[in-house]
Amino acid sequence: MTSYTDEQELxxxxxxxxxxxxxxxxxxxxxxAEEIAPxxxxxxxxxxxxxxxxxxxxxxxxxxxxxxxxxxFHIFLLEWLTRxxxxxxxxxxxxxxxxxNNDTQNPWDGIFIDKEIAAWFVIHFDCKRGxxxxxxxxxxxxISLAETPILAKQ
Numbered sequence: 001m002t003s004y005t006d007e008q009e010l011x012x013x014x015x016x017x018x019x020x021x022x023x024x025x026x027x028x029x030x031x032x033a034e035e036i037a038p039x040x041x042x043x044x045x046x047x048x049x050x051x052x053x054x055x056x057x058x059x060x061x062x063x064x065x066x067x068x069x070x071x072x073f074h075i076f077l078l079e080w081l082t083r084x085x086x087x088x089x090x091x092x093x094x095x096x097x098x099x100x101n102n103d104t105q106n107p108w109d110g111i112f113i114d115k116e117i118a119a120w121f122v123i124h125f126d127c128k129r130g131x132x133x134x135x136x137x138x139x140x141x142x143i144s145l146a147e148t149p150i151l152a153k154q
Contacts, residue, residue: 006055013065014038017073019118021140037140039118041077043084044091047143053120054080054148074112077120081110083151085122094127094134 014020021037043049056065056076063072082101084090085108090099092108099108099122111121111131117140123131 006057007052009057009065010053010055011038013068013073014118017070019114021116021118023141035141037117037143038145039120040140040143040145041148042093042119042121043089043149044122045093045096047138049091049093050143051146052148053077058148059083059151074110078110080151081120081122084149087149087152089149089151090122092124092127093121094123094130097124099124 011020019039023035023037025033025035027033039053040050041053043051054077056063056068056073059076059080061076061079063076065073068076081090085099085101088098090108091097092099097106099106101108107125108122109125109128111123111128113119113121113131113135117135117138119135119140121131121135
């Protein structure tokens, strides 16, 4: 579990890298409501497998978040996902089948989408064509995020 300080640092980092999505609604009375949504990590099929992104600090990652750019974060997250897959926490977002780091016949990848939603998806290489139809119309404001799983080798 990440601390409040870690969550705030992640939120600030996501904001500085334009990965936060914002929704502004105005009522007829003139009330304005703003809602922000951080990027999402999907560890399997559907919105019920959506979790908060891990903080590099929680994994004792060698590079502090403040010094990372987006490619650095991709590398960190791929390392975290590899450990999560070893712990049996991942399934393909498209087909729903469990992914494995040892399955050379059906390898997986972490795919990043930065459109209406900013999210990383665990997906089999052969399922990549099916990702677009599964994510069409998906917005971060419809999704409740579960806590980041604690890894066995953390």
